[in-house]
Amino acid sequence: MAGAGVVPEPTRIMVGVNESTIKGYPHASISSKGAFEWTLKKIVRSNFSGFKLLFLHVQVSDEDGFDDMDSVYASPDDFKKMNRRDMIRGVHLLEYFVNRCHELGVSCEAWLKKGDPKEVICHEVNRVQPDFLVVGSRGLGPFQKVFVGTVSEFCAKHADCPVITIKRKADEAPQDPVDD
Amino acid sequence: MAGAGVVPEPTRIMVGVNESTIKGYPHASISSKGAFEWTLKKIVRSNFSGFKLLFLHVQVSDEDGFDDMDSVYASPDDFKKMNRRDMIRGVHLLEYFVNRCHELGVSCEAWLKKGDPKEVICHEVNRVQPDFLVVGSRGLGPFQKVFVGTVSEFCAKHADCPVITIKRKADEAPQDPVDD
Numbered sequence: 292m293a294g295a296g297v298v299p300e301p302t303r304i305m306v307g308v309n310e311s312t313i314k315g316y317p318h319a320s321i322s323s324k325g326a327f328e329w330t331l332k333k334i335v336r337s338n339f340s341g342f343k344l345l346f347l348h349v350q351v352s353d354e355d356g357f358d359d360m361d362s363v364y365a366s367p368d369d370f371k372k373m374n375r376r377d378m379i380r381g382v383h384l385l386e387y388f389v390n391r392c393h394e395l396g397v398s399c400e401a402w403l404k405k406g407d408p409k410e411v412i413c414h415e416v417n418r419v420q421p422d423f424l425v426v427g428s429r430g431l432g433p434f435q436k437v438f439v440g441t442v443s444e445f446c447a448k449h450a451d452c453p454v455i456t457i458k459r460k461a462d463e464a465p466q467d468p469v470d471d
Numbered sequence: 472m473a474g475a476g477v478v479p480e481p482t483r484i485m486v487g488v489n490e491s492t493i494k495g496y497p498h499a500s501i502s503s504k505g506a507f508e509w510t511l512k513k514i515v516r517s518n519f520s521g522f523k524l525l526f527l528h529v530q531v532s533d534e535d536g537f538d539d540m541d542s543v544y545a546s547p548d549d550f551k552k553m554n555r556r557d558m559i560r561g562v563h564l565l566e567y568f569v570n571r572c573h574e575l576g577v578s579c580e581a582w583l584k585k586g587d588p589k590e591v592i593c594h595e596v597n598r599v600q601p602d603f604l605v606v607g608s609r610g611l612g613p614f615q616k617v618f619v620g621t622v623s624e625f626c627a628k629h630a631d632c633p634v635i636t637i638k639r640k641a642d643e644a645p646q647d648p649v650d651d
Contacts, residue, residue: 302513329633333482333602338518422513423635447627453509455603455635 301343305421307412308348312470317383320471322427326457330425339396346388346401348381349408409445416450423453429471430458485525485601487592492650497563500651502607506637510605519576526568526581528561529588589625596630603633609651610638
């Protein structure tokens, strides 16, 4: 496609987004929103047609142990319902970002995946081949990092494209910095 | 200044640049040029007034041992000359980037510092407070990294602003990947 017209292809920016640990679905995390708004303000600016945003939300899959704790109390039907509900919630989360892009006239795509977020993001980078990846970060210290996943650090190291990590602003951090 | 007019301040991108290990001064390294061209193509695009590029070139200072080897043969006057010559060469290196910006109509600044590149870049980030930092990388493997400085990794970890590392393209790598 490149070279066919005068206008170059838009720069394709993948943005990894997740749900708020405080407010839950459909609310996006503080760091996801921050990374997205930073991208609009500092990269896209007023060049709305020059960029395409690719929003990826990865939901932790049932096999990752989280839901196993509830399995004593839940029938298989409950699980199906939960998965469907989660999926709908995931779509609602993505809607926030998609709507914001539509308002501005920035073209975008959004999709949902299940799995280990850091692994899936790197896998999707390989598949979709964005020009670069934007991920938010809570900006945790080394002690806090021991106990929580650091998706951004993993992606910065392993994703097969340039990665820009946007740290959450200090004045937006909740009382417990692990929250987001 | 922000808010005084309708037009927002341009996004200020600091770009760390260095000389080619193969061709020497005033030629820029392959990875510096790559990072710069990537920034123009993928970020600045046609929005020339929306960005300001800040080029920083750090020359390893005499105390870092490199020039000590020559001191047996060199008088203090030789050193002064060498330093002046290096400085002029550094300016010529920066000219490449500045000229390219002038051609396009992208505003820019460029300056020269002496010291340990990774330390100086992080220090200058603190002082100048760019919106983000772009650094090139040779994309060396873990074994090769043991023997050479990895300015990009240090900056990605320690610079007090978002950092985007642009790996050199595989087809641009010289026979010895440590060369640049």
